[in-house]
Amino acid sequence: MTKLFRYNYFLVKKMLKHNPNRGIAQNSKRYNTFSARKLLSETVRPNNSGMPMKTLVVYYTRTGNSKFAAETISAELGADIEEIVDLKNRQGKLEFLRGGRDAGRAKETLIAQTKRTPADYDLIIVAQPIWNRSPTPAIRTYLTKNDFSGKKLALFFSDSFLGLDQAIEKTKTLMSNSVFLSEFAMSVKSFKNKEEAKKKIVEWCDTLKKA
Numbered sequence: 001m002t003k004l005f006r007y008n009y010f011l012v013k014k015m016l017k018h019n020p021n022r023g024i025a026q027n028s029k030r031y032n033t034f035s036a037r038k039l040l041s042e043t044v045r046p047n048n049s050g051m052p053m054k055t056l057v058v059y060y061t062r063t064g065n066s067k068f069a070a071e072t073i074s075a076e077l078g079a080d081i082e083e084i085v086d087l088k089n090r091q092g093k094l095e096f097l098r099g100g101r102d103a104g105r106a107k108e109t110l111i112a113q114t115k116r117t118p119a120d121y122d123l124i125i126v127a128q129p130i131w132n133r134s135p136t137p138a139i140r141t142y143l144t145k146n147d148f149s150g151k152k153l154a155l156f157f158s159d160s161f162l163g164l165d166q167a168i169e170k171t172k173t174l175m176s177n178s179v180f181l182s183e184f185a186m187s188v189k190s191f192k193n194k195e196e197a198k199k200k201i202v203e204w205c206d207t208l209k210k211a
C-alpha cells in the first residue's frame, strides 16, 4: 500500500469512527476497514500505481471563453488550475492581427511565472482558443518549457470553426511522449448560453473520468 493511500485510508477510518450515526453492527474493525475501502474507491480515482489521479487544467484566454471552460473542467474534475498569462499586450485590432501572425508562425512569447509543476500531475488538460489554426503563443511557450513525457493529455479549444484539426496536431507535437486521451472544441456562439455551455463541458468531463 502506498504512503498516500495509507494516509487517506487512516483519515477515512477516523471519519467513520467519529460518525455518530454508526450502528452497533458497524462498530467493528472489519466493518470500518470495509467502509474505508469502499469510501476511498468512491471518492478517489486512482492512477496506475494506486495513487489518486492528479489533474491540472492549464489555460490561456484573451476574451474569457477558455477561462470559463477551464474553470468548469477544474470544478467538475476537482483539478488544480493554472492560467498562462501572455506578457505581450494582445488587446486591440493591431495586436489581434499580430497575435494571429505570431501563432501562425509558431512564435513563442513571454509568459508570467507559473505556480504549478506539471511533473506533479497524471493528467494535463490544456484549454485555449485557436489562433490562426494554431495554438496560442502563450500555450506554445508553456508547453515548450515543460516536459509532459508519460502524462495523460486532453485538449479543449474555443474557436470559430476554422482549423481545429491543424490546431490539435500542432498542440500535440508540443507534448511529445504524452498519452493523448481526447479533444473537445466549442464555438464562440456556444459560450453565449452559459448553462448550455457548462452542460456540454461537463459531458466531456464525464468521458475523461472514464478514460
Ligand SMILES: Cc1cc2nc3c(=O)[nH]c(=O)nc-3n(C[C@H](O)[C@H](O)[C@H](O)COP(=O)(O)O)c2cc1C
Pocket (backbone or CB within 6 Å): 060, 061, 062, 063, 064, 065, 066, 067, 096, 097, 099, 100, 101, 128, 129, 130, 131, 132, 133, 134, 158, 159, 160, 161, 162, 163, 187, 188
Ligand atoms: C488572433 C486570433 C486568431 C484567431 N484565429 C482563429 C482561427 O484560426 N480559427 C478559429 O476558429 N477561430 C479563431 N479565432 C477566434 C477564437 O478562437 C475565438 O474567439 C475563441 O473563442 C476565443 O477564446 P478566448 O475567449 O478564450 O480568448 C481567433 C481569434 C484571435 C484573437
